[in-house]
Structure formats: structure tokens, C-alpha cells
Amino acid sequence: MSIALQTTDLACSFPVGKRLIGPPRAMLHAVRPTSLTVAAGETLGIVGESGCGKSTLARMLVGLQPPSAGSIEIEGAALNRADPAAFGRRIQYVFQDPVSSLNPRKTVRQILEVPLIRLHGMGRAARARRIDEIFDAVNLRPEFLDRYPHEFSGGQAQRIGIARALAAAARILILDEPVSALDVSVQAQVLNLLADLKAEFGLTYLFISHDLAVVEAVSDRIAVLYFGAVVEEGPAERIFAAPRHPYTRLLAESAPQVGRPLGGEAAGELPDPLDPPPGCAFAGRCARASELCRRDTPRLRPIYGDQRAACHHPLDA
Amino acid sequence: MRLFLRLLFRNRLAGFGAVVLGAIVLLALLTPILPLQPPNATDTANRFLRPLSAGHPLGTDHLGRDLLSRLLWGTRLSLAVGFAAALVAAVLGAAVGIVAGYAGGRTDNVTMRGIDMLMAFPYILLALAIVAALGPGLMNALIAVAVVNIPFFARNIRGVTVSLAHREFVDAARLSGLGHGRILLTEVLPNVVPVIVIAMSTTVGWMILETAGLSFLGLGSQPPRADLGSMLGEARGAMISAPHTSLVPGAMILLIVMSINLLGDGVRDALDPRLRSGALARPMAATAVDRDPPPPAQGEGLLRIDGLQTEFRMGARVGRAVGGVDLSLAPGECVGLIGESGSGKSVTALSVMGLVASPPGVITAGAVRLDGEDLLGASYGRLRALRGNRVAYIFQDPLSTLHPLYTVGEQLAEAIRVHHPVSRAEAHARAVKLLDDVRIPNAAERAGAYPHELSGGMRQRVGIAMALANDPDVIIADEPTTALDVTVQAQVLKLLHDLRRSRGLAILFITHDFGVVAQLCDRVAVMYAGRIVEEGPTEAVLNAPAHPYTARLIDCVPELGGGRRRLEAIPGLPPAVDDLPPGCAFAPRCAKAQAECRDGDIALAGRDGRRVRCLYPEPAARAAQ
Numbered sequence A: 001m002s003i004a005l006q007t008t009d010l011a012c013s014f015p016v017g018k019r020l021i022g023p024p025r026a027m028l029h030a031v032r033p034t035s036l037t038v039a040a041g042e043t044l045g046i047v048g049e050s051g052c053g054k055s056t057l058a059r060m061l062v063g064l065q066p067p068s069a070g071s072i073e074i075e076g077a078a079l080n081r082a083d084p085a086a087f088g089r090r091i092q093y094v095f096q097d098p099v100s101s102l103n104p105r106k107t108v109r110q111i112l113e114v115p116l117i118r119l120h121g122m123g124r125a126a127r128a129r130r131i132d133e134i135f136d137a138v139n140l141r142p143e144f145l146d147r148y149p150h151e152f153s154g155g156q157a158q159r160i161g162i163a164r165a166l167a168a169a170a171r172i173l174i175l176d177e178p179v180s181a182l183d184v185s186v187q188a189q190v191l192n193l194l195a196d197l198k199a200e201f202g203l204t205y206l207f208i209s210h211d212l213a214v215v216e217a218v219s220d221r222i223a224v225l226y227f228g229a230v231v232e233e234g235p236a237e238r239i240f241a242a243p244r245h246p247y248t249r250l251l252a253e254s255a256p257q258v259g260r261p262l263g264g265e266a267a268g269e270l271p272d273p274l275d276p277p278p279g280c281a282f283a284g285r286c287a288r289a290s291e292l293c294r295r296d297t298p299r300l301r302p303i304y305g306d307q308r309a310a311c312h313h314p315l316d317a
Numbered sequence B: 001m002r003l004f005l006r007l008l009f010r011n012r013l014a015g016f017g018a019v020v021l022g023a024i025v026l027l028a029l030l031t032p033i034l035p036l037q038p039p040n041a042t043d044t045a046n047r048f049l050r051p052l053s054a055g056h057p058l059g060t061d062h063l064g065r066d067l068l069s070r071l072l073w074g075t076r077l078s079l080a081v082g083f084a085a086a087l088v089a090a091v092l093g094a095a096v097g098i099v100a101g102y103a104g105g106r107t108d109n110v111t112m113r114g115i116d117m118l119m120a121f122p123y124i125l126l127a128l129a130i131v132a133a134l135g136p137g138l139m140n141a142l143i144a145v146a147v148v149n150i151p152f153f154a155r156n157i158r159g160v161t162v163s164l165a166h167r168e169f170v171d172a173a174r175l176s177g178l179g180h181g182r183i184l185l186t187e188v189l190p191n192v193v194p195v196i197v198i199a200m201s202t203t204v205g206w207m208i209l210e211t212a213g214l215s216f217l218g219l220g221s222q223p224p225r226a227d228l229g230s231m232l233g234e235a236r237g238a239m240i241s242a243p244h245t246s247l248v249p250g251a252m253i254l255l256i257v258m259s260i261n262l263l264g265d266g267v268r269d270a271l272d273p274r275l276r277s278g279a280l281a282r283p284m285a286a287t288a289v290d291r292d293p294p295p296p297a298q299g300e301g302l303l304r305i306d307g308l309q310t311e312f313r314m315g316a317r318v319g320r321a322v323g324g325v326d327l328s329l330a331p332g333e334c335v336g337l338i339g340e341s342g343s344g345k346s347v348t349a350l351s352v353m354g355l356v357a358s359p360p361g362v363i364t365a366g367a368v369r370l371d372g373e374d375l376l377g378a379s380y381g382r383l384r385a386l387r388g389n390r391v392a393y394i395f396q397d398p399l400s401t402l403h404p405l406y407t408v409g410e411q412l413a414e415a416i417r418v419h420h421p422v423s424r425a426e427a428h429a430r431a432v433k434l435l436d437d438v439r440i441p442n443a444a445e446r447a448g449a450y451p452h453e454l455s456g457g458m459r460q461r462v463g464i465a466m467a468l469a470n471d472p473d474v475i476i477a478d479e480p481t482t483a484l485d486v487t488v489q490a491q492v493l494k495l496l497h498d499l500r501r502s503r504g505l506a507i508l509f510i511t512h513d514f515g516v517v518a519q520l521c522d523r524v525a526v527m528y529a530g531r532i533v534e535e536g537p538t539e540a541v542l543n544a545p546a547h548p549y550t551a552r553l554i555d556c557v558p559e560l561g562g563g564r565r566r567l568e569a570i571p572g573l574p575p576a577v578d579d580l581p582p583g584c585a586f587a588p589r590c591a592k593a594q595a596e597c598r599d600g601d602i603a604l605a606g607r608d609g610r611r612v613r614c615l616y617p618e619p620a621a622r623a624a625q
């Protein structure tokens, strides 16, 4: 199986409290060194709570955010935006907010034409044909093409965003919370559409969400992010059913669910990002925390089969 | 565009300005083909002729030149120079603003500091200095006026661009292969143009005035050609002896500047989105009520809502947000109100205490009774006494209800003192106790924190503490955990659950999450398109949904542990509340819809609190009945 996307010790920090001259007051490590691999045709789910670095990671993968360390390889070649057209044909991004990702002053057709002209140099007739095909693929009616974004519902706007990513004909799509702005009945429509498109065009997805059940329903593998680092990674069917990292278990137990009593025993908060404690970032909330945990940062290591966790005292299955 | 013109002319003054300006511009355009005397032909024999003299309707000036002709040619020149200056200032200022706003960082910083420096000079001094440096002349006056106005445009446009540059569609354009230049031209600029137009329409009048000012001082148009300013300047000497020579150009300047400014203000208002939605009036203290006599109470209940209807009246459109809701809450009971966005959950909740903004909201029917007392008919004073004291709200975003400039302890103490005459110290002690009750660690110290210093979960706990401040009987919680992370959500839900037990609170819990309802609520009501379509004990509804909508909605939600799978989606969208179909609102999306479903009202029928609004309920529930 070929590798679609690979990161090696990819990290990103933001300066906080910038001064006019001289170094900033502090650095905020939004993403700590992270190594991930996505095979071609696979869906890797990324879950985590707000501020854990999901969006920053995704934006680095498409070159919208320069990394401060580490490297990204896309289809075997280092990430390179020197030729934006070639880059745009490889990887595309679907944004969280469907409405703000569409230019309010352009018709849907004008929006979809940009990648066809810029990335594929298509002529007018070829564009019209391709747009019809794409629109059909995302189940939208052709008369929508000449309307403006504000005339669409969230679900429809998100489909237009997906159509734009498809127009680039990229083989890899980064989906950053593509359904969190949508109602559940519409969310299901969009998730099914994504599954169909993947099967039809052989796409590779990196699917970011804070909703565990959604991620589980669409992913082959899932990585759990906490405080800017991957704490557990493994096959979708096992990771929440048999979590090895205490944080993954806390997440799985917190998800409100029909037929299960309220969780919510564990208190505690995220550590201060400007003054992170040494050792494991979860130690303040972890019942298993030991001296070792408060001293040494655990590394991601195989625990069982292809399930990996960054924990000194992983849970038993 | 039609809407724009309608809004513009609804404003009488702007319409007046448009008509006057239109007439002046038309005259100026027609000047070359009108049968006028040559403007510069001197006739010293006929100096200072009064208006209405033969051949000179407006008289002549100190050189015997025809004033009407000079006025029209001068107006033409003044308008041309003023508009040209505005155009130059707008183009250059907008260019600077767009580039600085888009580039951000150092470029932005340096450019804007430069602009600030330009702005620090008094306006007219700067213009004078520029003309002094370049030498007098109409062209140089134009340049001077344009330059002093560039900072105004640059500032305005930069602000708009900064917010646009961070919008996701700009990122999307980059990923579609567009370079910076093209992004500026095709993505950013079209969104900035309306702002440029507004800025121009509100400043062009001043620019005409400024050019006239320079000409008046002899620094602008040079004789014999005259614009309005130099006409005034030349007439200065004869102000007393022949006042008409100054009055004529002066009146024209007044007319032009006034009409442009009136029109400009009108344009600005008409393009303002707030005005478009029709709501600029101040909201009333409580929701307007316009109903027939309230229906009798349908039964028991601490809080009872009977046949509640709330509408939004926006011009010709009427959105029936709540179309007849019945709901009751017993002491100590937790009822879930579940539905998708736009189904009317929040409006129902806000109607209870008259918190729906009026205009445009109006309660058109029904009753809300607290212990039998009708709240919809209550005076504002009575509502105020009950708000917070007996019925309290918790909202999704606690920041919207907390004041950013007071500590949470102060705000809690204040909330207590509104309803209870206790000392400051006593109130503070109670505030700390409340923070402790909602499990804020180290409550005494955290009472001194400002809202922004707390995390989202902590803030929501403060929101809950605020709601509890006066020991209410009923809490209406509108999606209190939607903005929170799952682990924090679980903590907050647990807290609400425990508080309800320990204090005997009745809770109306609004959410779109079945999992939350299942874990927290005794009963649940499902809302669709402004009405309750199904109601019953939580377990019964979730295990054997009777309404096709409930059934399909439950199937839509992926459940943890279900593995990789295809979800059941509901085709289509909920109907818009200002365009509801007759009969069952779900019919367009319902697989079982029949002809009868589409006409006539369908009642919420059933017994023992298990009711459904459907002609063909799901079989499982029918068997259970």
C-alpha cells in the first residue's frame, strides 16, 4: 500500500505577546512533534477537544500554516508549494464553516471555475461539463450554479465546499470538522456523500472532528490528540471500544449516549499552555499518574497490534 | 438593487438630495450645449448688473461677464474636480488599505504608522503645504485634496480587508491555485467595493468644498477660468456693493454639498445590513403580546405552556417560529425539548418570560402559567420580579450574559441583591457558596476572577451559579453544553443532575442531542417546524419512537461503538417557518406521507403523556398502545 501522507516530527508554535523588537514573551506549542502516516485510500480520523491543535495540524498539511519543525511528505514528495497548481491537484481542504469558506460576491459557478482554470487550465466548454458532473456527484441541482452563497443552507453550502475540493481533482482531502456546523439530519447526508465520493474516486481522507461517534463511523484508523500531541492511535473499531490511554477512555465515557448513565466524575482541566508541566500533560487528570508520569513525557509506542499509545501505564483491554 | 433604491427613497431627505444633485449634475452635463453666453467674454460697460437684467438672468460680475454662464461652467468644473479628487483618493487609499490589510505583519504596521502620521496634520494645513510646494493651479489643488483624503480611505478599507483576509474563502482561493495578486483582485476587492462606495459618497461633498476653499484662496483654478471657489474669491471685494456676485456661487456650493451629504448618508444607511432586516427600532422590555383571551389550562403543572404561538413579523414576511406548543413541567421534573436548528426550541423557551425581542417578535396566542398565574398577561414589573427569582435561564454562551468588566463574584452578589435585601458581605458570602456548589475549585479565590479568565466549562458553571442565585423553582437551560467539549459537558451535565436532585429544581432542557436527553431527562418533547410532534417518557420515546420524524432522526445519529457504517439520512430540509406547508410539516420528507397528511391540521393525540402528531405513527408504538 502506498503512503498518501506522512508527517515526521511535525510541530508548530506561535509566539505569544509579540514585542516590536526582540523575541516574544513566550511560545505556545499548538502542535508538538507529531508523526502520522495515512495510506492511500484510507480515512484517518483525528479527534480531540477544542484547542488541542487539530486545525493547526490540518492547516500545516495544506501549506496554509508554516510548520516550525519537522517535515511533511505528500505522495512520497516533500510538501512544496513552489508550484501552487501542482500542489492544489494533490491535496485539498474542506473548511469547518461552510458559509465563511464561500466568497459571498461570487456565484457558485464562479467559485467552482477557479480550481478548474487555475489547476487544470480547462477551456470554457470542458469546464461547463466538468462542473455539471461534479454538481451531480454532490447531489445539488444545476439551477443552483448561478446563485450566491447566502441563498444556501449550511448543508448545501458544505456540499458546495466539497464540490470545490473535488473540482481540484486532488486525491487527498483534509476535512476539518466538515459536519460540525450542520444539523444531525443533514450531517448524515453529508457523511454519506463523503463515503460515496471516496468509493467513486478512490480518495484519501484526513477527517477531523470532535464528535467521537462520527469519527468512528467514517474512519479506518483514528488518532486522539491531547494538548497538541497524539496520545493514542489505532484501528477505528478498537480505539474507543478498548482504549489504552486513560484520556481516550475519558473521552469515550464522556460522550453522552442513549442507554448509559451520566459520566462526568473526573474533574480537572487542561494544563496552562504557556506553562506546561513536565512529563505527561494528562497527569493532572489521570487516576493512574505516578512519579514517572510527572517527570518523563511518555512516547507513542505500540501497545497491542497496531494500537499505539503515549502512556507509561496503559490500560488493559 | 431594487431593495437598495426602495430603502434609499424611504429616507425622504436622501431622496431630496438625490433629486437636487441629479438636477445639478444634469445642468452641468448640458452646459456646453445650452444657449449661454461665453463665460469669459468681458464687457466692462455692463459691470455688476443686477440679476434679472436683460440678457443676464443672474446679472454680471466685476468684469461684466455673464454670471449664469460662469456659474454653470464653474459648477461643471467644481463637480469634475471634486469627483476626480474623490476618485483618486478612493483608488489610492483603497489600494494602500487593501494591500496593508491583506499583507498584515510588518508591511501593515509600517504603512499604517505612515498613514497615522499623515492624519496627525491638520487637514487644511496639509493641503496648503502641498499646494505651496507644487505651486498654484487647479490640477495641484486636486492632487492636494486627494492626498489629504487618502488616509481616511486607507484606514477604512484596511479594517475591512483585515477581517476579510482571515475568512476561509481566502484560504480556499489559495488552495485553488490563485496567487496573492489575483486573490486581492477577484476575492477581496469585490467585497470591499461597497465600503469604498459608502466612504466616497460620504466624503465627496467635503472634497468639493475643500477644492473650492483652495480656489477661493487663489491656489486653485486660475483666471480667467473659474470654479465656484474662485468665483467666490473674485467676488469677495464686492461683497457689500454687489452681494449677488458672491451669493450666486455660494448658494450653489451650499446646494451641492448639502445634497451630496444627504444622499451619502442615505446610501450609507441603505447599504447597512441592520437596516435591511428592518429592525432598527429599540427592542421593548418584554415581548409584545397580541392574543385572543388565553385558553384555559389543560392540566396541572408548575410551569404550563398552552397553545403558545410566537411569530416574527418582518415586513411582509411572517415567520411562525412557534406554532402552538403545549408543554408542562412538574416540580422537580426534567423535561427535554429536542429538535434541529430553527425548529423553535429557543423561541419557545424565551417566550416563557417574555424575552423574545420585540419587534419583530410577537406572541399571538396561548398562555404560559407559573403556578396558575398567566405570565403573558403580566406587567413588566411582575415579570422582572419573577425573572431570575422563580424562573432562571442558562444560555449556551455564558459570556453573553456575564459582564466582562466585573468579577464573577461581584456579578453573583449583585444578582442576589436584586431580589434579596441583604448586605454586601452577606451577598458575597452567598456568592462564594454558590460557586462552591457548582464545584468550582477554590471558590473564594475564583470569585475575584473576570469572566475571560475562566475556561469555557468554568464559565458555564458560573452561568449555572447565576441561575441558582435566587433559588428558582424552574430553570430553563438552552443548549447549555453545546459549546463545551465532551469531557467538560459530562461534568456540567452531572452537576445539573445533582443540583436538580438536591434542590428539587424543575428543568426545561433544550438540546439537539439524544444522548444528553437520555441521560438527563424524565420526559422528552420533539419539536419540528415550530410544533411538538411527539412527547412522552424519555425511554418510551427513544426506544419506540412513534413519529416518523423522531424515528428517522434517531437513526441519523451515529452511536459510539457502532463501528464503520452508512448512516440513515433524512432527505431534504426542514421547511422555512415563513413558508410552512399545510397539514403535516414533515410530509415533504416523509416516506409514509399520504394525501390526507397534506391537508388540515393534525392533532397531537394520545394519552398518559404519550402523544404523537401523525396520522400513521410507527408500528412499534401502535402495538404498545
Ligand SMILES: Nc1ncnc2c1ncn2[C@@H]1O[C@H](COP(=O)(O)OP(=O)(O)OP(=O)(O)O)[C@@H](O)[C@H]1O
Residues within 6 Å of the ligand: A014, A015, A028, A030, A048, A049, A050, A051, A052, A053, A054, A055, A056, A057, A210, A273
Ligand atoms: N494564529 C494563532 N496565534 C496564536 N495562537 C494560535 C493561533 N492559531 C491557533 N492558536 C492556538 O493554537 C492552539 C490549537 O488551535 P487549533 O485551532 O488548532 O485548535 P482546534 O483543536 O482546531 O480547536 P477547535 O475545536 O476549537 O477548532 C490553541 O491554543 C489556539 O489558541
Ligand code: SF4
Residues within 6 Å of the ligand: A245, A246, A247, A280, A281, A282, A283, A284, A286, A287, A288, A289, A290, A293, A298, A310, A311, A312, A313, A314
Ligand atoms: S502517562 Fe501516566 S499520567 Fe499520563 S496518561 Fe499515562 S498513566 Fe496517566
Ligand code: SF4
Residues within 6 Å of the ligand: B547, B548, B549, B584, B585, B586, B587, B588, B590, B591, B592, B593, B594, B597, B602, B613, B614, B615, B616, B617
Ligand atoms: S402525518 Fe403523514 S406525513 Fe406526517 S409524519 Fe405522519 S405519516 Fe408522515
Ligand SMILES: [Mg+2]
Residues within 6 Å of the ligand: A054, A055, A177
Ligand atoms: Mg478547529
